[in-house]
Amino acid sequence: MDPITLLAASITPRQMQSYMACRAQADALLQKIGIIIQSLTNIKAEGHRLLIYVKGPMSAREVRDMLQHAGFNTFDFCDSSHSRGDRASGLAKFNDPGNSEFDALVTSYRLGAGRGDFYGACHRGVIVEFSDDIRTLYRARQSLDHIGQTETPRWVTMYINHTYDAQDEFQLAQQEATMIIEAPELHQSLSTDFTVPPIDERITGQHRIICAFEILQQIQLTGFSKYPRARMDWSGMDMPESNLEGQLYAAVGRFLMANPTTADKFTKQTMERIALRWEPSKELSMDRVVGNCPALPNGVRIYNYVMPGKGRDML
Known part of the structure; x- marks a missing residue:
């Protein structure tokens, strides 16, 4: 043994x-x-x-x-x-x-x-x-x-995939996303090389957090949002499915910031269907959000590697 x-x-x-x-x-x-x-x-x-x-x-x-x-x-x-x-x-x-x-x-x-x-x-x-x-x-x-x-x-x-670096990095990302929301002036004073865009006040709750993580993605140029990692164990954070899920949430964040009155379209009941209609590497369109387009055969699956008890309030 x-x-x-x-x-x-x-x-x-x-x-x-x-x-x-x-x-x-x-x-x-x-x-x-x-x-x-x-x-x-x-x-x-x-x-x-x-x-x-x-x-x-x-x-x-x-x-x-x-x-x-x-x-x-x-x-x-x-x-x-x-x-x-x-x-x-x-x-x-x-x-x-x-x-x-x-x-x-x-x-x-x-x-x-x-x-x-x-x-x-x-x-x-x-x-x-x-x-x-x-x-x-x-x-x-x-x-x-x-x-x-x-x-x-x-x-x-330095970052080594499939190690505890994923959890350590996510904890910092979560802190920075919170700072973007709660202390934007302080965050801007730290992130001097990037002009942080404001998040429309009409965007609240989890939708606002998704937008903050997308702003962080734009700073770090990762290509995917770390928002879904809040409900994952560190061992699943670097998996391809997790990164693809993060790409979807990055697209959702960009869509919300461009269309702040559409937050009600993104709910726990609709997110999985929106994911199945979204084509990776493409921006979200209103047709895909509201369901005017069919689900794709290779549509994105979300809620990967969810840890029990984590992310109950997340979208």
Whole structure:
């Protein structure tokens, strides 16, 4: 009997779910470090160094150890053995264009986002693990910005399909969609590269949430809405059916924003029929919404991978 089967027989389903999530996170981190090692060779050859964000000290230590083993000098800003002076010295070296001691610096959000200035010599950043808060993530991505900069920093957010990244990313998407609805001015101040369109006040409830997720889709350029993921387990979020369902909800969001008086057409009773009449990669039309077109033989199926008890109020 394999170890996972043995473990499943001795713990509760909830504990097993937590174990599988932790295992998926650990596997994803190892994959990401491997990708960083491959990329850092080119980054270093181009004369750049790399700022790396992780969730906490354990991940930071793992990143540092593997990068060091691969031959890249890495400063661990989270190392508890460092004194305040050690951190200041390491940061000064990392920020000094004339000092090439460190190829990379790894930090947590607690020590880095909004608290550390990492500019001066570094113009490349990577988000290895997602933060728990969307505003913290935005602050982290501003860590390399400074007045008078001559080179625009480049950021990469790492994401491994079919891992717990899906849940971590969705939690941030949900926070950002809520911010778009409840604090649009604050959201615009964070999302400075994108002019956030207003949502018509006549659009309310779940319809408004669908529109907020579509605005987020336009910011992230994913091609699909993450709205349906609110009712899914993380293990189903990256499945093709889930992404296709997300494409439908993105189209619904765009249709609602263009036609704010039609919200009553989208109900729990009509959504499945609308989905079956919608052709992927096409915009929704009024004919497809109200049923003047027949269902397509390959129409989109919604309510995929729904977890019991999740999404009761959703469309």
